[in-house]
Amino acid sequence: xxxxxEQIQKIGIIPVVVLDDAKDAEPLAKALCEGGLPCAxxxxxxxxxxxxxxIMSEKFPEMFVGAGTVLTTEQVDRAVAAGAKFIVxxxxxxxxxxxxxxxxxxxxxxxANASDMEQALENGLEVVKxxxxxxxxxxxxxxxxxAPYVGLKFMPTGGxxxxxxxxxxxxxxxxxxxxxxxxxxxLVKAGDFAAITELAKECVQIVKESRGE
Numbered sequence: 001x002x003x004x005x006e007q008i009q010k011i012g013i014i015p016v017v018v019l020d021d022a023k024d025a026e027p028l029a030k031a032l033c034e035g036g037l038p039c040a041x042x043x044x045x046x047x048x049x050x051x052x053x054x055i056m057s058e059k060f061p062e063m064f065v066g067a068g069t070v071l072t073t074e075q076v077d078r079a080v081a082a083g084a085k086f087i088v089x090x091x092x093x094x095x096x097x098x099x100x101x102x103x104x105x106x107x108x109x110x111x112a113n114a115s116d117m118e119q120a121l122e123n124g125l126e127v128v129k130x131x132x133x134x135x136x137x138x139x140x141x142x143x144x145x146x147a148p149y150v151g152l153k154f155m156p157t158g159g160x161x162x163x164x165x166x167x168x169x170x171x172x173x174x175x176x177x178x179x180x181x182x183x184x185x186x187l188v189k190a191g192d193f194a195a196i197t198e199l200a201k202e203c204v205q206i207v208k209e210s211r212g213e
Contacts, residue, residue, distance in 0.1 A: 001153075001175075004086050004106040005127050007064055008155070009175040011039045012207030013165065015200075016068060016157060016180045017052075018043050024188050025052035029060045031193035032183075035200020041088055041178060043068040044075050050082050057083025068178075070107075073099045080105060088129055088157075088178075092116045097123045108155050112136040117149050127153045127175055134159025139167055146173045162206065169210035179203075 001009070008014060015032060017040045019025060025048075032038060038060065042053050044067055056065045066086035067079030073096055076087055087100055092109040100107035101123050110131035111117050120128045130142055133156035142154050156168055157178030168177050182199035207213075
C-alpha cells in the first residue's frame with residue numbers, strides 16, 4: 001500500500017474538519033496532536049480551508065493534513081501547495097482522479113456503488129472513500145461491494161460516530177473511518193479545544209480496542 005495510505009490506516013480515525021476562520025487552525029491542530037490524533041481532513045467548503053491547511057502543516061509538521069470536498073483540479077493544486085498530503089472528494093470525478101494519479105497525489109474519491117468502484121480500480125486506486133456511509137447502506141453495503149472487488153479497501157465517511165465506528169474498524173477491508181464528532185463546530189466556535197483533545201484521546205483508544213491492540 002502507498003505510504004500515505006499506510007499512515008491513514010495507522011491513525012484509524014480521520015477527523016473531518018470544517019473551519020470558517022483560519023485563526024482556529026493552530027489551536028485545533030494542537031488539540032488533536034495533544035490527543036494523539038495528529039491528522040485532519042480539512043474540507044474545502046470554506047474560504048479559510050487553504051490557509052488552515054497551510055497553518056496546520058507549517059506549525060505542526062508531524063501532523064498528517066489532507067484536503068476534503070475537493071471538486072476541481074485547481075483546488076487539488078491549491079491544497080497540495082498549502083501542504084496537503086492527500087486529497088478526498090465526495091464523488092468520483094474521472095478528471096480529478098486522473099489528474100491526481102498522473103501527479104502522484106494520493107486521492108480517495110467518494111464511491112457508493114459498483115460502477116464507481118470499477119472506475120477507481122481502472123485508475124489504479126487501492127482505497128476509496130465510501131460516502132455517505134450510513135445513508136448508502138453502511139457496513140453491510142461495504143461488505144457486499146467488497147466481495148467482488150477483492151483488491152479494494154475502504155475509508156467510510158458520513159454518519160460515522162462513536163456508536164458505530166468500532167464495527168466499521170473491526171472489518172479488515174476498512175483502513176480508517178472519517179468522522180467529525182471529535183471536532184464539532186460548536187466546540188471550535190466556543191474555543192473548547194480541551195474537549196477536542198479529550199475526544200481525540202477517546203478516538204485513539206477506540207482504534208486500539210477495535211484492532212485488539
